[in-house]
Amino acid sequence: MFDFSTEGVIIVLLLSLVMLGVHVAVSLAVTSAVGIYLTTGKLHVVQATVASTSAEALRDFTFAVIPLFMLMGEFMGRSGAVTDIYIAINRSLRTVPARLGIATVLGNTVFSFVTGVSIASAAAFARIGYPEMKAHGxxxxxxxxxxAGSSVLGMLIPPSVLMIVWGILTEQSIGRLFLAGVLPGMLLATLFIIYILIAARVRPDLVGQQMQDAPVVLEEGAFDSTAHELKPAQFVVSVVGVLGIICSVLGGIWFGIFTPTEGAGAGAALALLLAFVKGMTGRGFIDAIYAVGKTSAPILILLLCAALYSRTLAMSGVTTEIRSFFVDSGFGAWTVFAIIILIWFILGMIIDSISIMLLTVPIVEPVAMAFGFDQLTFAIVGIIAIEAGLLTPPFGLLVYTVKAAIRDDSVGVQHIFWSAIPYWLIMLALAAAMMAFPFITNVLPNALM
Incomplete structure (x- = not known):
């Protein structure tokens, strides 16, 4: 049982602060300071632990991976190369039912290889894909x-910010995590496409097939892929640029040519070159730096507080106590797995994915290892489960991101939540299949690293 003078106070205090709306970074920092003091009874130990943790974080180049990969994605997005590829995919699928929905999934798949943030994918394709789908009925x-559903691919297909955070928290190889996510990401995209095709066959009205002969009229100012002139040279530059950067960066990491941090730096430099070739201005460069700074700075602060939180858990024995509780409970491995997934799913309805990781991974990962789960598989399954929670009410972040991007008062968030149900059900089904068949995540890391 827990010693509620220390372990219980740490858990209750953290949960209370989060539920009261205190920022997760502040909650982690306060809980860590209180926990260290209760464990040692010495204020100078609290000060020394905070100072040493901060110094180590500043010296750790691994933390630079996040802003550099985000910068790579920002430059690629501003270059317009991904938009060119989306247009080409859309036009090549003219004879396929529900082609716009399929093009959105495939476009998100490509975009996922250049951005590690699913919110960026949701916002981008809400502006690119929705006006045309709406015009086609x-x-x-x-x-x-x-x-919203296909945007989750941004957190599963490398370079994923969630994979980087998971690797930092559990001290796993980020390169192996990247490889472990490729096959599940491809499978998830395939399952999404199959669902869209089935939905189009069962309910043709969902994809506007009853309006095939009707004229297509886009709203004023909406993006129109059919009117967008895509010159062959422009398309070649976009495809070669995007594929070249993806292969150079991820291939270099997987084959040991450079570290993930070095790969992120190389990717950002190559993406900057592509963006300038495609016409990005100096003002666009400054805006990209500013956008990444606003997004990555809070994440890095969260990681610093999470490192302090992990030390507190180790010093106070909370992780050991929780692991012992589950091991001695008599629960089976799949029961423990279901409990962990349920916790992540519920938290995903309330807070963002990175915060969920910082709060739970240092605790649940040792529990999963104690029950013999494969470490890589558990990491990818955890990312899928946490992302699934971002599609569920009442506070599904991806749904609200899409709603904010379209500015269409005729459709409410409840309609988006309802339509996103099949996507998170598919994600949970894939997560269960991966736990049953760990080779899905291990085949590429074992073969290439």
Whole structure:
């Protein structure tokens, strides 16, 4: 049982602060300071632990991976190369039912290889794909559910910010985590496409097939891929640029040519070159730096506080106590797995994915290892489960991101939540299949690293 003079206070205090709306970084820092003091009874130990943790974080180049990969994605997004590829995919699928929905999934798959943030994917394709789907008679909820659902690929296909955070928290190889996510990401994208094709066959009205002969009229100012002139040279530059950067960066990491941090730096430099070739201005460069700074700085502060929190758990024995509780409970491995997934799923309805990781991974990962789960598989399954929570009410972040990006008062968030249900059900089904068959995540890391 827990010693509620220390372990219990740490858990209750952290949960209370988070539920009261205190920022997760502040909650982690306060809880850590209180926990260290209760464990040691010495204020100077608290000060020394905070100072040493901060110094180590500043010296650790691993933390630079996040802003550098985000910068790579920002430059690629501003270059317009991914938009060119999306347009080409869309035009090549003219004879396929629900082509716009499928093009959105495939476009998100490509975009996921250059950005590690699913919110960026959701916002980008809400602006690119929704106006055209709406003009072609797609059910609005179905269209936006497709955009929100497929945007989760950004956190599963490398370079993923969640994979980087998980690797830092558990001291796993980020390169192996990147490789472990490729096959599940491809499988998830395939399952999404299969669902869209089935939905189009069962309910043609969802994808506007009853309007095939009707004229397509886009709203004023909306992006129109059919009117967008895509010159062959422009398309070649976009494809070669995107694929070249992806292969150079991820291939270099997987084959040991450079570290993830070095790869992120090389990717950012190559993406900057592509963006300038594609016409990005000096003002666009400054805006990209500013956008990444606003997004990455809070994440890095969170990681610093999470490192302090992990030390507190180790010093106070909370992790050991929780692991012992589950081991001695008599629960089976799959029961423990279901409990962990349920916790992540519920938290995903309330807070963002990185905060969920920082709060739970240092605790649940040792529990999973004690029950013999494969470490790589558990990491990828955890990312999938946490992302699934971002599609569920009442505070599904991806749904609200899509809603904010379209500015269409005729469709409410409840319609998007309802249409996103099949996508998170598919994600949970894939997570269970991966736990049953760990080779899905291990085959590429074992073969290439």
């Amino acid at each position: 797609y059910n609005k909820g179905f269209a936006l559910g497709t955009i």
